[in-house]
Amino acid sequence: MSEALVDEIEAINSIFGDGTLAREQDDDLSVFVLTLPGDTASLRLQxxxxxxxVPPAVLGTHSAGSAGKRGAAARHLALFRDAVGEVYEPGQVCLFDAIEKSKSTFVARCAPVTSPSQAADFLAHLLATDKRVRTATHNITAWRIRGPNGTSFQDCDDDGETAAGGRLLHLMQLMDLWDTMVVVTRWYGGQKLGPRRFxxxxxxxxxxxxxxxxxxxEGAAGGAGGKKKGGK
Incomplete structure (x- = not known):
């Protein structure tokens, strides 16, 4: 098992709960069972x-769940295979490390987008398919897109974390990032962080x-002193 896979399994299980991604009980050490968020359905991945x-192979369903409706397992399988095909890039894992500070947890997801409607669709899909993201304290977003004929689009949303979206957008401007969006999810742990949260x-x-x-x-990314979950 590669070091990247070990880190990714640890990050996924630390965010979504122990056993979310676990090795299947058989002789093939490369096969894992992924329990989908907010559902008892699970898939077999190799x-x-x-x-x-090289991307993981989606072998099939492991369980449709006790409350699974007729055909639900096949739909889960098709959606997940489509998702892997869309987000996988050679050499890149699919989920980025969480950062934890004073009981608050921060997770970022970035995705390529080519239109404002695609950015909105990405966020809507994320909220619709991931219960933990949907019930998080904040989902802060920003995106920048180059359009045709020299046009450009950029926008952001604080989602209740005042001024955070604008700061994310400013970061993207400083880094000269285009045709991408980022969603930073925060689960508030009960202790106020003050300006350090930004x-x-x-x-x-x-x-x-x-x-x-x-x-x-180039060097260390930031110096806010948070603890990474899933990193070394």
Whole structure:
């Protein structure tokens, strides 16, 4: 098992709960069971030795869940295969590390987008398919898109974390990032962080940009002092 896969399994299980991604009980050590968020359905995945340079194979369903409706397992399988095909890039894992500080947890997701409607669709799909994201304290977003004939679009949303969206957008401007969006999810842990929360939000986003291959990392990414979950 590659070091990248070990880190990714640890990050996924630390965010979504122990056992979300676990090795299947058989002789093939490359086969894992992924329990889908907000559902008892689960899928069988096979990670080749070359992962993440080679994508995982979605073998089929493991369980449709006790409350699964007729045909639900097939729909889950088709949606997940489509998602892997859309987000997988050679050498890149699919989920970025969480950062934890004073019981608050921050997770960033970035995705390529080519229109404002596609950016809105990405966020809507994320909220519709992931219960933990949907019930998070904040989902802060920003995107920048180059349109035809020299036009451009950019926007952001604080989602209740005042001024955080504008700071994310400013970070993207400084990094000269285009045709991408970022969603930083925060689960509030009960302890106020004050202005430091903005540094943690931007640090989480920057790490996602770097790991997605959108920018070359130069030294340490930020200095807000958060603890990474799933990293070394």
């Amino acid at each position: 990670f080749p030795p070359e992962y993440p340079d 540094a943690l939000i931007n640090q989480t986003a920057r790490d996602a940009f770097v790991r997605a291959g959108l920018v070359k990392e």
